[in-house]
Amino acid sequence: MDFESYNPEPTLVVPEHITKRAKFPFIDVHNHQFRMGTMDLDSLIMEMEKLNMQVMVNLSGRGGEELVKMVENINTNEPKRFIVFTNINFNGVGEKDWAEKAVKQLETDIKNGANGLKIYKSLGMISKDIHGNRIPVDDTRLDAIWKKAGELKIPVLIHTADPKPFWDEMDEKNERWLELATRPGRKRGPDDPVPFEKLIEEQHNMFKAHPGTTFINAHFGWYPNDLKYLGSLLDKMPNMMIEFGAIIAELGRQPRTAYDFFVKYQDRILFGKDSWVPDEYVTYFRVLETKDEYFPYHKKYHAFWAMYGMGLPDDILKKIYYKNALRIIPGIDATLFPE
Ligand SMILES: [Zn+2]
Numbered sequence: 096m097d098f099e100s101y102n103p104e105p106t107l108v109v110p111e112h113i114t115k116r117a118k119f120p121f122i123d124v125h126n127h128q129f130r131m132g133t134m135d136l137d138s139l140i141m142e143m144e145k146l147n148m149q150v151m152v153n154l155s156g157r158g159g160e161e162l163v164k165m166v167e168n169i170n171t172n173e174p175k176r177f178i179v180f181t182n183i184n185f186n187g188v189g190e191k192d193w194a195e196k197a198v199k200q201l202e203t204d205i206k207n208g209a210n211g212l213k214i215y216k217s218l219g220m221i222s223k224d225i226h227g228n229r230i231p232v233d234d235t236r237l238d239a240i241w242k243k244a245g246e247l248k249i250p251v252l253i254h255t256a257d258p259k260p261f262w263d264e265m266d267e268k269n270e271r272w273l274e275l276a277t278r279p280g281r282k283r284g285p286d287d288p289v290p291f292e293k294l295i296e297e298q299h300n301m302f303k304a305h306p307g308t309t310f311i312n313a314h315f316g317w318y319p320n321d322l323k324y325l326g327s328l329l330d331k332m333p334n335m336m337i338e339f340g341a342i343i344a345e346l347g348r349q350p351r352t353a354y355d356f357f358v359k360y361q362d363r364i365l366f367g368k369d370s371w372v373p374d375e376y377v378t379y380f381r382v383l384e385t386k387d388e389y390f391p392y393h394k395k396y397h398a399f400w401a402m403y404g405m406g407l408p409d410d411i412l413k414k415i416y417y418k419n420a421l422r423i424i425p426g427i428d429a430t431l432f433p434e
Pocket residue numbers: 125127154254369
């Protein structure tokens with residue numbers, strides 16, 4: 096038997112509160128629906144209803160004509176239940192009028208119904224300018240975009256870098272060994288493309304240079320495993336919000352530290368999930384809402400450890416589930432949510 100197949104059944108008997116539906120209606124600020132222009136929204140709504148997801152934020156709006164089609168489909172069939180963020184194409188950075196065109200496109204997309212901007216991790220990792228050089232996240236040639244987002248009062252949800260262990264030695268000490276073993280393409284290194292710390296530093300530089308723009312740092316900014324440090328970042332950058340897409344396993348292994356963090360930063364945290372697998376939401380609800388102990392996580396390559404619930408009080412749950420998103424993201428109907 097090898098490590099991957101070792102999967103003993105726990106003999107522990109403790110109370111269980113399997114939470115298939117959130118206690119309050121919620122807004123998922125980190126979702127991807129790439130074919131929203133043509134897809135059947137009613138079947139999507141049926142899945143959302145089961146979870147008590149009142150509003151889904153689709154971060155893959157693409158911009159231009161694609162975005163127009165998505166907004167049309169939403170407005171015709173399911174207005175109020177979907178919000179779309181647009182995206183930016185970084186091809187052509189280095190051309191004299193690139194920023195001007197990108198800003199114009201952003202304005203048009205917002206006019207056409209987008210309510211935010213999503214930046215993929217390709218910025219900083221893959222995107223290159225016309226000279227073939229990597230575009231750093233804090234590249235000043237992009238400044239006009241962040242500034243415009245602030246003027247338009249729309250948030251920028253940004254994913255930068257990847258979990259730190261992807262940069263570390265892939266050995267018996269690496270917590271993401273299984274993920275790297277099964278998905279070797281995710282391995283990074285100091286020159287691939289640059290060190291983890293460099294990407295993170297660039298992102299923070301960019302946040303600090305644009306205090307008038309609200310940024311939602313995806314995946315807890317990749318510091319869900321060091322909440323003290325993440326808290327210090329939130330203290331330093333009041334324009335930074337965070338969401339916990341794909342990192343609930345980190346919170347579920349430190350329920351007491353995470354509880355204190357959620358109490359202290361209750362106005363700065365948004366609900367995000369990322370990959371659309373409805374059955375996986377139960378882990379999120381259970382970690383947030385219950386005080387359950389030693390329950391399983393759904394993806395072994397994220398976490399080979401068991402989960403514990405934080406048991407957050409209702410007033411904090413409401414902020415995480417919808418109040419903070421209502422404050423940050425324009426265009427959501429607040430009457431869909433309780434006081
Ligand atoms: Zn995502």
